[in-house]
Amino acid sequence: MLVPILKQGDYLIASIQSELSDADLLKLRDDLVRRVSEFRSHGVIVDVTVLDVMDSFATRTLRSMAHMIMLRGAETVIVGIQPEVAFSMVQLGLKLEGVNTALDLEEGLALLNEKIKGDSRRG
Amino acid sequence: MADEVCIPVSSEIDIVTARQKGREMASRLGFSNTDLVLIATAISEVVRNIVEYAKKGELCLNILQEGGKSGIVVIARDKGPGIPNIKLAMQDGYTTGHSLGLGLPGAKRLMDEFEIISEVGKGTTVTMKKWVQNNG
Numbered sequence: 151m152l153v154p155i156l157k158q159g160d161y162l163i164a165s166i167q168s169e170l171s172d173a174d175l176l177k178l179r180d181d182l183v184r185r186v187s188e189f190r191s192h193g194v195i196v197d198v199t200v201l202d203v204m205d206s207f208a209t210r211t212l213r214s215m216a217h218m219i220m221l222r223g224a225e226t227v228i229v230g231i232q233p234e235v236a237f238s239m240v241q242l243g244l245k246l247e248g249v250n251t252a253l254d255l256e257e258g259l260a261l262l263n264e265k266i267k268g269d270s271r272r273g
Numbered sequence: 274m275a276d277e278v279c280i281p282v283s284s285e286i287d288i289v290t291a292r293q294k295g296r297e298m299a300s301r302l303g304f305s306n307t308d309l310v311l312i313a314t315a316i317s318e319v320v321r322n323i324v325e326y327a328k329k330g331e332l333c334l335n336i337l338q339e340g341g342k343s344g345i346v347v348i349a350r351d352k353g354p355g356i357p358n359i360k361l362a363m364q365d366g367y368t369t370g371h372s373l374g375l376g377l378p379g380a381k382r383l384m385d386e387f388e389i390i391s392e393v394g395k396g397t398t399v400t401m402k403k404w405v406q407n408n409g
Contacts, residue, residue, distance in 0.1 A: 169293070172285040172321075202310055203292055205317040206376055234310040242314065242379035243365055 153178045155185060160192040161262060163255070166200055172207055179215040186222050193262035194219050197255055199230030209244040216249040225265050226250060229258035279333040282323045282351075291332045292316045298334050299345050303405050312345060312403055315380040319349040319399050322376050327353020327396065337402060344385070344404035352396040359389055 153174070156163045162185055164178060182194055196212065198204065204212075216226035227250040231239075239246075250265075252258040278298065280291045292313040299312045316332065323330040330351030337344040356362045365378050377399070381387040386402040 169289055171289050202296070203313045203317055205314050205321070206379065207317075207321060232310075234307045237307055238310045238314045238383065241311065241382050242318075243382070244379075 153181075155181060157185075157189055157191070160266070161195060161259070162186065162189065162191045162193070163195045163197070165197040165255075168200060169203070170201070170208075172211075175208055175211045179211055179218070182215060183218045183222065186219055186224050192224050192266045194224055194226045195255065195258045195262065196226065196228050197230045197258075198228060198235075199232070199254070202232065202235065204231065204235050204239055204244070206242065206244060209239065209246060213246055213249055216246075220248075225262060227252050227258040227261050229254055276336045277333055278335075279331050281329075281331050282320055282349075283329045285321070285324050287332075288317055288320045288324065291320045295332075295334055295345070295347060298336070299403075302336060302343055302345060304345075304403070305406065308403065308406070311383040312347070315383040315401060315403075316347055316349075318376040318380040318383075319347070319401070322397075322399075323349055323351045323353070327351035329353075330396075337404070342404050342407075344402055347384075347399075347401045347403075349399040349401075350396070351398075355393040355395055355397055356389070356391040357393050359391055363389070 153164050153166050164182060186194060212228055219226045229252045231251060250261060252261050278294055280287060280294055295316040296309050296313045299309050320332050333348045335346045337346050361367050363378050384401040384403045388400045391397040
């Protein structure tokens with residue numbers, strides 16, 4: 151399942167549309183890292199609202215993706231982790247250390263604006 | 274055992290199928306939304322273990338009825354290399370693969386009951402159960 155990646159100004163927005171296999175997740179990671187360079191993006195938002203499972207593989211892949219994007223000089227925000235999924239991740243012992251998270255797309259954009267443009271106006 | 278559903282596992286695509294089937298069965302049994310996520314995640318971890326270490330195996334799901342309680346049993350079976358040291362494999366952070374080493378101990382925390390039987394050269398069977406919580 152392909153994840154559409156939208157370019158919006160300095161940012162890239164990847165909105166996951168359905169459950170992803172391990173291979174789909176790796177492809178998303180590689181595509182995003184590549185496009186950050188291609189479009190000289192400063193920020194990336196990955197919307198995981200539709201994911202009802204974030205297991206150790208998904209968490210590790212998102213974490214490594216955020217780290218790779220950071221090494222390319224851009225910020226990543228993961229948005230839309232569902233409450234049940236957050237509960238399950240904590241039970242599993244999974245951490246998204248060093249990765250920005252926000253409630254939804256709107257909050258994610260505000261966080262990027264704040265971090266990148268020093269714009270403290272939220273909302 | 275008429276309700277038993279088994280999913281053959283031979284590639285990472287089957288991880289998604291297995292957890293969807295598990296979620297469907299658990300949903301029919303009346304598990305809460307949180308429990309559905311926990312069950313699907315535990316299935317994801319044990320099936321990934323099959324794909325990573327044994328390459329092939331199967332995941333079987335069945336309904337449990339016991340003394341007025343209902344639940345789901347998840348059995349992940351493979352004829353892979355087996356686990357030489359189960360105590361070590363059940364430790365957080367221990368891995369011989371490329372994972373975070375949270376798969377088996379994590380799955381145990383997500384479910385109510387967890388049992389692992391493994392013999393080197395013969396294979397591994399993980400049996401996990403979760404009961405529907407009756408509130409009220």
